Amino acid sequence: MSIKLDHEELHRLLAALADSDIQEFRLEGEDFRLEVRRNLPILLKLPLRSL
Amino acid sequence: MTFAQSYDHGIRASEMISSNDFRTGTTIELDGAVWRVVEFLHVKPGKGSAFVRTKLKAVQSGNVVEKTFRAGEMLPQALLEKSILQHTYMESGDYVFMDMSSYEETRLTAGQIGVSRKYLKEGMEVNVVSWNGKPLEVELPNSVVLKVKETDPGVKGDTATGGTKPAILETGAQVMVPLFISIGEKIKVDTRNDSYLGREN
Numbered sequence: 427m428s429i430k431l432d433h434e435e436l437h438r439l440l441a442a443l444a445d446s447d448i449q450e451f452r453l454e455g456e457d458f459r460l461e462v463r464r465n466l467p468i469l470l471k472l473p474l475r476s477l
Numbered sequence: 478m479t480f481a482q483s484y485d486h487g488i489r490a491s492e493m494i495s496s497n498d499f500r501t502g503t504t505i506e507l508d509g510a511v512w513r514v515v516e517f518l519h520v521k522p523g524k525g526s527a528f529v530r531t532k533l534k535a536v537q538s539g540n541v542v543e544k545t546f547r548a549g550e551m552l553p554q555a556l557l558e559k560s561i562l563q564h565t566y567m568e569s570g571d572y573v574f575m576d577m578s579s580y581e582e583t584r585l586t587a588g589q590i591g592v593s594r595k596y597l598k599e600g601m602e603v604n605v606v607s608w609n610g611k612p613l614e615v616e617l618p619n620s621v622v623l624k625v626k627e628t629d630p631g632v633k634g635d636t637a638t639g640g641t642k643p644a645i646l647e648t649g650a651q652v653m654v655p656l657f658i659s660i661g662e663k664i665k666v667d668t669r670n671d672s673y674l675g676r677e678n
Binding site for chain 2: 429446447448449450451452453454455456
């Protein structure tokens with residue numbers, strides 16, 4: 427009972443996710459894990475002098 | 478009312494698991510049976526509430542169902558115990574196992590063992606998985622060494638063509654083996670996918 431996803435299917439899935447309002451998507455099976463997140467907080471790197 | 482809400486409130490908090498923490502292999506208790514998460518899909522939409530769609534396999538019967546939970550829904554976790562037992566003998570169709578440290582016997586029916594029994598041989602050590610003291614399933618080692626009982630005559634020197642033929646092993650399991658394998662030889666088999674791994678002396 428394993429999940430298989432080829433490149434084409436993966437691209438279709440990512441395109442479908444991009445068109446949706448889904449913020450987080452996690453699919454897991456035996457020997458398979460796919461995690462897609464968007465709008466993650468951006469970590470700003472500040473120069474040391476400014477600290 | 479969700480199952481978790483209607484569940485016996487006497488259960489300890491440590492035995493509950495959030496649907497957010499599901500992983501493949503997590504075991505939960507639903508309707509008095511133990512179910513193992515074999516696949517899950519966690520979706521958090523922009524609007525609306527997140528959910529976890531799972532594929533659950535009943536540990537005892539092997540039935541597979543799909544069930545959707547709210548993300549964060551608390552469910553009773555089925556805490557399974559594993560013990561190493563040795564398959565000692567068969568009696569009246571039951572498979573008898575012995576704990577070699579306490580000499581305590583455990584009996585399992587063919588149905589409880591399921592397809593694993595095709596590789597089960599007397600003297601073999603296996604993991605017996607129990608829940609609330611009740612044996613549920615048998616986990617075989619990933620590979621076993623068994624003797625070939627029946628197969629077409631071996632073709633000497635044919636190690637390069639990659640051809641295979643069916644062979645019946647001493648436990649009754651049928652696997653595909655290379656053409657050069659003969660009756661009486663010992664072979665190593667992967668119990669997870671029934672594949673031939675090699676010859677054993």
